[in-house]
Amino acid sequence: MPALPLDDAGPYVAGAFLVFLALVLVYVAIMASKLARIERELGELHEQLDRREHGAEEPGAAGEGTGASFRPTTAKEAPG
């Protein structure tokens, strides 16, 4: 076949490069959703750890050394 003129060839070339771009973007979107899932699960683990440590401290250990705790300081516990 003879070479296509630029006007006719342009959409094909653009289409091929857009397919490539779309593939990369879809991949990035999938990776982003995976990252969001990992982040959510990490948050759940954090909460689980908080509950566990909170439960261990409850029976009479309140106010004692909690240096290794992941639990954020609440307003109630904050000094002052």
Add this chain to the structure above:
Amino acid sequence: MFGRGLTSLSIAAAALVTSAFALVFFYAPNDADQGFVQKIFYLHVPLALVALAGFVAGGLYGVQFLRSGDRSYDLRSYVAIHISIIFGVGALLTGAIWAKASWGHWWVWDEPTLVAFLVVFLLYACYWPLRFSIEDPERQARYAAVFAILGGAFVPLCFLSVRFAQAAFTHPRVLDASGGSMPGAMRLTFLLSLGAIALLYMTLFKYELAAKHASIQLRRLKRRLAGDETFAAPARSAAPQHL
């Protein structure tokens, strides 16, 4: 562990892909025969070559897994094939677009290069169902490694058989024993595009490895926190679930 150097690799890949595409459109001359539409060549051929190389890499990781029993090689093999399939989809789609512009058809069934690539692609499309069909993770990894090795050996055989076939080719031949017949500017652009797509492959490979490794570590941490006996077994998956 797998995420080390990912930032610099990503920046290098982005820079190289941008430079390669700039050369494609502003430096490489239009092909005398096909004109502007030949620009697709700089995307289509590197995607196909890198996808095939990735399939071979998956087989080599499979060999390493069978030799060492190290599950991280199973993960690497899985990810190499996974990314190669994505690149294979890109090669097939860009090839179809180029074929339509050049030959007037989206696909030509009597062209050995096209059909051979499709056969390789469909072969690897069976990799996920194979893994998914095996529940025991140890057996899954072993069978997948054997599949990856056989497939990896099939790829160069298929490539060479097409090269040596005495058929009337419609598909252009780019790489030959004399180093191809491209003029210097086209060759430089092609080699840079090939390097850029290869670097992009390596970047996505590391991204996927890091993501899979993070989810496996997270699952392990959950199991440790919940106690092994109370933690539900992970749902069946084609992806490796253990390291």
